Amino acid sequence: MAYSVSTQTPASRIAAIAGAVLILVLIALPFIAGRSTIRDMFFILTMLVLAQFWNLLAGYGGLVSIGQQAFVGAGAYALFGTVILWGVDPVPAILFCGIAALVIAVPTAFFAFRLNGAYFAIGTWVIAEVVRLLVSQWKTLGGGTGTSLPRDATGDMWFVGAIETALGVRTAAARDILAYWLALALALATIGGIYWLLRTRRGLALAAVRDNVEAAKSVGVDAGRMKWIVFLTSAFGTGLAGGLIYLQKARISPDAAFSVTDWTAYVIFIVVIGGIGTIEGPIVGVLVFFALQSLLADFGSWYLMTLGVLAIIIMLVAPRGLWGLLSARTGLHLFPIRRRLSGGTTEQRETP
Amino acid sequence: MIWVDTILQGILLGGLYALFAAGLSLVFGIMRLVNLAHGDLIVMGAYLILLLVTLLGLSPFLAALIAMPVMFLLGWALQKFLLNRTLGDDILPPLLVTFGLSIALQNALLETFSADSQRLPTDALTTASLQMGPISLGVMPLLTFASAVAVILGLNQLFYRTELGRAFRATSDDPVTAGLMGIKPANIFATATGIALVIVTIAALYLGLRANFDPNIGPARLIYAFEAVIIGGLGSLWGTLAGGIIIGVAQTLGAAINPEWQILSGHIAFLLVLLVRPRGLFPRAHD
Numbered sequence: 303m304a305y306s307v308s309t310q311t312p313a314s315r316i317a318a319i320a321g322a323v324l325i326l327v328l329i330a331l332p333f334i335a336g337r338s339t340i341r342d343m344f345f346i347l348t349m350l351v352l353a354q355f356w357n358l359l360a361g362y363g364g365l366v367s368i369g370q371q372a373f374v375g376a377g378a379y380a381l382f383g384t385v386i387l388w389g390v391d392p393v394p395a396i397l398f399c400g401i402a403a404l405v406i407a408v409p410t411a412f413f414a415f416r417l418n419g420a421y422f423a424i425g426t427w428v429i430a431e432v433v434r435l436l437v438s439q440w441k442t443l444g445g446g447t448g449t450s451l452p453r454d455a456t457g458d459m460w461f462v463g464a465i466e467t468a469l470g471v472r473t474a475a476a477r478d479i480l481a482y483w484l485a486l487a488l489a490l491a492t493i494g495g496i497y498w499l500l501r502t503r504r505g506l507a508l509a510a511v512r513d514n515v516e517a518a519k520s521v522g523v524d525a526g527r528m529k530w531i532v533f534l535t536s537a538f539g540t541g542l543a544g545g546l547i548y549l550q551k552a553r554i555s556p557d558a559a560f561s562v563t564d565w566t567a568y569v570i571f572i573v574v575i576g577g578i579g580t581i582e583g584p585i586v587g588v589l590v591f592f593a594l595q596s597l598l599a600d601f602g603s604w605y606l607m608t609l610g611v612l613a614i615i616i617m618l619v620a621p622r623g624l625w626g627l628l629s630a631r632t633g634l635h636l637f638p639i640r641r642r643l644s645g646g647t648t649e650q651r652e653t654p
Numbered sequence: 655m656i657w658v659d660t661i662l663q664g665i666l667l668g669g670l671y672a673l674f675a676a677g678l679s680l681v682f683g684i685m686r687l688v689n690l691a692h693g694d695l696i697v698m699g700a701y702l703i704l705l706l707v708t709l710l711g712l713s714p715f716l717a718a719l720i721a722m723p724v725m726f727l728l729g730w731a732l733q734k735f736l737l738n739r740t741l742g743d744d745i746l747p748p749l750l751v752t753f754g755l756s757i758a759l760q761n762a763l764l765e766t767f768s769a770d771s772q773r774l775p776t777d778a779l780t781t782a783s784l785q786m787g788p789i790s791l792g793v794m795p796l797l798t799f800a801s802a803v804a805v806i807l808g809l810n811q812l813f814y815r816t817e818l819g820r821a822f823r824a825t826s827d828d829p830v831t832a833g834l835m836g837i838k839p840a841n842i843f844a845t846a847t848g849i850a851l852v853i854v855t856i857a858a859l860y861l862g863l864r865a866n867f868d869p870n871i872g873p874a875r876l877i878y879a880f881e882a883v884i885i886g887g888l889g890s891l892w893g894t895l896a897g898g899i900i901i902g903v904a905q906t907l908g909a910a911i912n913p914e915w916q917i918l919s920g921h922i923a924f925l926l927v928l929l930v931r932p933r934g935l936f937p938r939a940h941d
Binding site for chain 2: 360364366368413416417419420421423424425427428429431432435436438439562563567570571574578602603604606607609610611612613614617618621
């Protein structure tokens with residue numbers, strides 16, 4: 303064997319081991335941490351999922367969407383609909399959330415793909431507004447004022463009883479722990495899934511389309527199909543996250559579930575600050591975002607203003623975000639997707 | 655007869671939306687930049703006029719006249735020192751920078767002027783209406799529509815009759831070649847955004863005279879403006895007016911059926927046009 307192509311680096315192997323330890327700690331967290339920590343971690347993990355999917359869309363797919371709240375809201379309302387109208391248990395109902403988001407995503411893509419670049423961005427926003435206004439008309443789910451999950455549905459949820467007895471906590475705390483574990487599972491599946499996708503042939507095609515559409519088409523990549531795959535995948539994942547977020551909140555209204563600030567602006571800032579176009583970026587970004595929120599939460603609108611200005615500065619000074627700065631200085635990649643040729647008699651060279 | 659009245663009101667409302675959209679259309683036509691903070695800039699213009707009215711006791715029209723050069727300079731500086739740095743092949747920087755600007759501006763207004771809704775003071779003239787047979791038309795909506803037509807006429811004159819307009823068109827077609835002919839694209843872009851903000855000031859005047867405004871209404875104005883531009887077809891100013899009218903008529907018709915459907919029917923009209931004519935009704939530009 304003379305040559306080998308690998309994507310691993312020594313740093314990525316160390317990161318994999320550290321990651322495994324971190325995952326074990328995160329799984330065990332409810333045994334050692336209090337309820338407020340679990341709630342904070344739930345927030346971080348669900349924002350991370352939203353950020354990873356927006357990053358897949360914008361950073362890898364080149365599709366800048368300002369309409370992700372359509373999928374969060376669709377997922378959230380699907381959860382409330384299936385639980386309240388059909389009496390489904392909330393935990394399996396989360397799957398419907400992803401499906402509902404997909405159902406919304408197909409016509410959205412049909413319309414929005416007729417628009418390019420910046421117009422695509424506002425187009426997705428218009429469609430999210432249309433979905434919000436339509437849902438506000440849905441009187442059985444509370445219309446414009448919204449509704450709550452019935453108490454007996456959330457109390458008898460799958461696993462809640464088992465968590466109560468195993469950890470010796472009350473129902474409300476057990477629900478938070480369940481939501482946390484589901485969010486952790488979703489976040490790990492999201493990061494793992496996106497990493498896997500980027501390392502497959504499809505991922506290579508996606509990177510090619512991002513770097514140069516014409517060149518990618520000339521070697522046989524179907525750019526239009528890649529856009530559909532990325533858009534539908536991220537809608538599905540965003541819908542799941544939306545359902546999960548509102549499972550924990552247990553109270554919904556159209557204005558909150560379809561909020562452009564909460565589900566798209568924050569998410570964009572997380573990705574831009576952390577570093578767009580990398581898997582590490584949203585992870586760094588969500589930690590910075592949470593730290594800023596804890597520091598500045600009492601200052602209300604100053605906080606959002608700071609985020610906006612910070613995003614502008616980062617975009618101008620370091621368009622690849624904080625992780626991009628670090629990665630450029632140190633050459634560090636925790637989730638390497640670049641293929642490297644090594645071994646044999648030739649010198650070891652990095653392909654650009 | 656009530657339908658004729660509703661449609662007429664819709665057409666006049668379309669004038670306001672065309673005023674929202676004209677600045678967006680101008681900037682996009684020249685530098686292919688979509689300013690996501692456009693709606694928030696309109697709201698900021700309305701607050702600037704309100705500030706001049708309350709501090710100096712001027713009439714809103716005079717205050718808008720004073721606000722115009724201020725807004726021009728602001729637009730010029732915004733383009734020269736911030737937005738010009740984002741222009742290039744990559745679509746991400748301009749989008750994300752203007753989105754950040756939109757959120758920052760919205761919250762700066764919220765911090766300065768609070769969330770209370772405001773209105774520019776109206777006098778007898780602005781609340782008067784003209785009786786035309788069975789239909790009565792407000793003087794204010796008529797004035798808005800006339801201003802929209804005047805702005806579009808003026809922009810067309812500027813584009814096709816002046817040296818600056820020639821520079822605009824040349825830079826729009828090919829900034830590099832225009833640069834070889836002695837035009838500085840960076841300055842042309844800055845002037846264009848300055849002019850766009852003068853139009854924004856006019857839009858802000860009518861926004862504030864006709865209805866209440868607060869710091870959060872910017873994004874919705876951006877969406878209406880955007881819909882008008884897309885319906886009209888990119889690069890066509892008269893198309894933008896037609897787009898505004900279509901949104902306005904759809905909204906008033908929707909509201910006549912059920913008040914909750916006003917905004918929704920505007921959006922649906924936009925989606926229908928997008929379905930039938932993806933490039934708008936009067937397309938000119940090719941991107």
